[in-house]
Amino acid sequence: MQAWYLNENPYPFVPPHVLDAAESVRGSLPNKYCDPKIAADLFQEALDEYLLCDDIGINVVSNEHHAGINCLFGASPLILGILARQTRNVRILSLGTLITVRTDPVRVAEEYATADVISRGRLEIGFVKSGGTEMASGNANPVGIVDRFWEAIDLILKALSHREGPFSWEGKHFTHRHVNIWPGPWQQPHPPLWAATGDPTTSAELGRRGIVNVMVFRTAEETARAWGSYRKARAEAGLPAPGPDRFGHTAFVYTGDTDEEGVRVGGKLLWFLNTALRSAPQYSKFLPGAVPAELAPALYTTKPRPGVPAAARPAAGLIGITAEQAMAKGLMFAGNPDSVYRQIREYRERVGPFEHLVLASRSGFMTHGEATKGLRLFAREVLPRLREL
């Protein structure tokens, strides 16, 4: 098993009374509440954590979100550019730039190829669909994003792998008559591919394409369902069974000297679920296309109705979760090194072998010092044992 470090670089320092009064902590919160001097410190700390990972053998993950307290990284390719140069050893995963929001996938391909070349072939490319507030802040139509997602991927992959001069793309969502990126990627025909989804239908398509399927804060049941769909789709297509390297899991992870410290400090990570997910209804449950129209009775009504199941919105269902609940669901692994190792091994027994563990190991009010201590302990005491699995 390999470990990957993800710090979404949130900005938790907005006064609580402002957050309480805001309709949404993403999308519409004015940026006057983000002090650039504090943000600069947070960027420096996050980048230092990535450099620490480079020294201790933990791969690094850059993501992006927009216009909210949950993530200051508004452009994954920009951060990749820094990581490609400043790290020397580890793999770098972009998970990812929001291709359903970017209007020109060719520019995405060009940025990824550049980062791959600067890093001399250490880039891995992850695709994410995004949603909610991202559609408002990115001015992107929330209806039809699955179709747009796959066309963007097809165009990016052709742009990365095409070596013989300009080609033309006149698709349903994207047109670009003269595609010819310089440089092409270091890794030929293109860097390894990932996608984040817990949706079984999308997982099936990942399976047919052989793309790494990474879960982000999904319970064991959801993970097993998505990966089952991945395996089944490959079998039905007559493709070889996937190895563990096709699967990844993202969890809140914190390793302390003691169980008490691990759970106490690790519990700070749940700020991400309990504070940073709060989103106005027009950006979430009422966003057209976000959930099938057939689920409207559960989303619009304020009182339960007989025969109407609760709407399946996994992230929102996690708001208010405690550390103990998160650990029971496999969303968080926390404690002393033995406990963290045991929890990961048990989770693995529940969902099947997976090669990639993404550590969401700094969020909310956790300090840089706490984060680096947890990472060092994990790398020294837990990771060697995971590599044996």
Next chain:
Amino acid sequence: MATTERVDVGGIPLDVLRRGAGRPLLVLHGEAPLDPGAPVVDLLAAHALVIAPTHPGFGHSARPDDLDTVYDLVHLYLDLLEQLPPGPVTLMGLSFGGWLAAEIAAARPHRVERLILVDAMGIKVGDRETPDILDVFNTAPAEVQRRRWHEPAKWAPDPDAMSNEALVAHARNREALCLYAWQPYLYNPRLARWLGRVTVPTLVLWGASDGIVTPAYGRAYCARIPGARFELIAAAGHHPEIEQPGAFVERVRAFLSS
């Protein structure tokens, strides 16, 4: 008696509400299909043969995969016009349907003899930093209701009082509108340039309290259509046909008989 029938228009199945008799009145709905039980339908049917299709994807209607732009809807209704009962047609467009009606009228189809636009969308009149049309997708739902109705307390729908079927239809309406009109948001940047091509008698009706598209926007719209008349309906918001059906139909009747 009202009937809703499934009509084939160039291979596209279209749900069409018909009521009344006499001269055809083709009604293109706004953010939701015309409610067959709404008083305005019977009131209009006393003066005309009301023909009200549901735009594919709205309500419970089907939408072919390759029909997803306003361009498609405009051509669908140009086709439908060709197969209506004989005689000159009055074209009425409400809200989003007003955009469609304006596009169709600018194409000068020979069957259309009159045009009625009601709280219509479809053009850009303000400067680049002043949106003309309230963003019904990115604005808090309570604020949208406040701007939509003259009397929100009376007219804003209560989801807890709606049937499951009506809630699904509501979600499908939002999804369809979003698909057709997200970008540019509810207007065609080129339409205003061509509204001068509308040569039929035109009535522009507007709810005086409309906060989705204001009466000032309605006046600017009207000014671009040669000879068009602008009339306000008091004590009505974005849906005068719902909040003031009597006054609304009286204006329509007077226009049809003028």
